[in-house]
Amino acid sequence: MAIRMGQxxxxxxKGQVTNPTPPPGESDWFGWCLVFVRRCFNVGPMYGSAEKGYFGxxxxxxxxxxxxxxVPIWWTNGGDGHVAISTGDxxxxxxxxxxxxKVDKVAISYITRTWGQKYRGWSEDINGVRIYRPGQVVPPLPAVDLSNVIDAARRDQFRPQGQGLHEHDVLIVEKALRHQGLKKAEFVDGYAGTEFRTAYAIFQKATVPPPFDGIPGLASLTKLGKRNGFRVVS
Structure with a gap:
């Protein structure tokens, strides 16, 4: 599991403000602050409440x-508490x-004042995973070349299975589609054939205007990257 850090x-x-992906079986983020924040960092579960998460x-x-x-920022109230993620300002x-x-950007002081919980400050770790160290240099996100992915999506279907073009870029996109629940593990193989285009077309329908042809464009691929920890270059 690749940990997301920093930006x-x-x-x-930020993507959850307009395109929320709440926990499976839930219609929104109500009562799921700890799950929301740990998913921002792509960190697994450990505690049953934000308050327990803070003391842990x-x-x-x-x-x-x-x-x-x-970084995660914490409040306690003798019950479930609350956690959010700092934007640094x-x-x-x-x-x-x-x-x-829903998810919104608000002042830290606004939460303390409005909810009346005790503001505890911030931590470098969450759920047993250290996601920040003072002075650390956060490594750059993996890069996906848009032109390579477009080329593969157009031409791989005419090539033998297992001989896809631009496998490095396609694999990053396929792993992201799998994380979105749109691809099965056995089809994450660096080959942008029919199955790839079908999965990507579903993502397009959920995020951008037509066409929904399964050929990545800048807008859709950028959205996929922001949700799954890669950047798009062209």
Whole structure:
């Protein structure tokens, strides 16, 4: 599982404002703040509430100063508590605060003032995974060449299975489609044939205007990258 850090985690959070992907079986993010934030970092489950998640962190920072970009920020209330993700400018992305079950960008102080919970500051870790170190250099996101993926989507269907063009770029896109629930593991093979185009067309229908032809465009591939931790170059 590739951990998202820094701007990549923020990009995922921002995407949830307009294109939410709540937990399976749920219609929105209501009551799922810890799941939302850990999914921003692509971190697995551990605790049953944000309050337990806060007390389980090992690298806590207090409430002085502004939390850096891309870290979890915590509140406790003797119950479930709350967690959000800092944008580094005194704001954060949070569930439920402006719209029930939705994600919005708000001031950290607004949550403290509105909900009356005790603001605890921020941590470098969440659910046992350290996602931030002061002074760290966050590695760049993997790059996908748009022209390579378009070329493969147009030509691989006419090539033998297993001999796809631009396998490196196609594999990154296929793994993202699998993460979106649109591809099975056995079809993640670097080959952008009919099955690839069918899966990608479904993603297009959910995110961009027509055509839904399964050939990636800049808008759709950028959206897929923001949700799954890669950047698009052309």
């Amino acid at each position: 990549a985690a923020i990009d995922f959070a 962190t090992d690298f806590k920072h207090g409430t002085s100063g502004t939390p850096p970009l891309g 005194g704001n954060c992305y949070s569930t439920d605060i402006k719209r029930r079950g």
